[in-house]
Amino acid sequence: MLNWLEKDLISLYKVSVNSLPAGYKTCIKKAIYLTQERKIQSQQSQGQTEKDSFRCELISFNEVLRLSRILAQKVKASGYMPDLIVAIGRGGYVPGRLVSDFLLFNDLTSMKIEHYSRAADMREEARIKFPIPVDITGKKILILDDVTDTGETLNLAVDYVLNLNPASVRTAVLQHKISSNFTPDFYAQKVLKWRWIIYPWARYEDLAGFAEKIIQNRTLDLSQIIAEFKHRYELDLKETELLKILSDLTERGELESTKQDNRKLWSIKK
Numbered sequence: 001m002l003n004w005l006e007k008d009l010i011s012l013y014k015v016s017v018n019s020l021p022a023g024y025k026t027c028i029k030k031a032i033y034l035t036q037e038r039k040i041q042s043q044q045s046q047g048q049t050e051k052d053s054f055r056c057e058l059i060s061f062n063e064v065l066r067l068s069r070i071l072a073q074k075v076k077a078s079g080y081m082p083d084l085i086v087a088i089g090r091g092g093y094v095p096g097r098l099v100s101d102f103l104l105f106n107d108l109t110s111m112k113i114e115h116y117s118r119a120a121d122m123r124e125e126a127r128i129k130f131p132i133p134v135d136i137t138g139k140k141i142l143i144l145d146d147v148t149d150t151g152e153t154l155n156l157a158v159d160y161v162l163n164l165n166p167a168s169v170r171t172a173v174l175q176h177k178i179s180s181n182f183t184p185d186f187y188a189q190k191v192l193k194w195r196w197i198i199y200p201w202a203r204y205e206d207l208a209g210f211a212e213k214i215i216q217n218r219t220l221d222l223s224q225i226i227a228e229f230k231h232r233y234e235l236d237l238k239e240t241e242l243l244k245i246l247s248d249l250t251e252r253g254e255l256e257s258t259k260q261d262n263r264k265l266w267s268i269k270k
């Protein structure tokens, strides 16, 4: 309903743009904004209810290497010569190091921003955990991260860096999701269809988080957990990898394992 209402209002606005008094046009414009706002809210709440199941993609180190090389080439081709690269930790650490390598560039530092806890669980807002440890006054800065999802991390990073009086700031990521409300100056790849991307440096952590979400308040065996990884996240996991994660989580006291009819079962430790 919101879609046709928005379309009708836009047509009405186009028709009336030259014929109606300014006050009426403002009213129609406001109605368009309100419809668009409601549309976003309803999409977001739909996203909330479907949060337990979404597509994931595992990225290999080779792919990271390829994307980092492309990103470095794009920065170089733009003619922007930074004085300092600031990697956003933790996801930007490895890309930051690789891109500076491909640029034959030495001055790499970092800051840590946290926006997610574990396995796609978003905190209320992104926050700076560790600030930039050096004076960047008058310097040309390149901020580097692995991915933009909502864009909150880079929004925060740029605001923070601008307050430190640099000469200029540019941003770069390996993968830029178009769902992001922040568009970086450079990206190696644009991600059109949203999916949760699992980089090799967060693979263990993400899979552990998803395993706990899958088990929740049930008691499941290995094949059931593997089947749910496929069903809920479109991930094909090997038994050996998942067994290692489950045994680590058990060792940490987050899961407990029991035996029933020769089947090993896992549940969340109460």
Ligand SMILES: O=P(O)(O)OC[C@H]1O[C@H](OP(=O)(O)OP(=O)(O)O)[C@H](O)[C@@H]1O
Pocket: 088, 089, 090, 091, 092, 113, 114, 115, 116, 117, 126, 145, 146, 147, 148, 149, 150, 151, 152, 153, 154, 180, 202
């Ligand atoms: O555009 P956004 O929605 O803000 O998401 C992107 C950010 O989220 C991830 O970091 P995370 O908060 O998971 O911290 P981590 O890098 O330490 O895992 C990722 O490395 C980006 O920095």
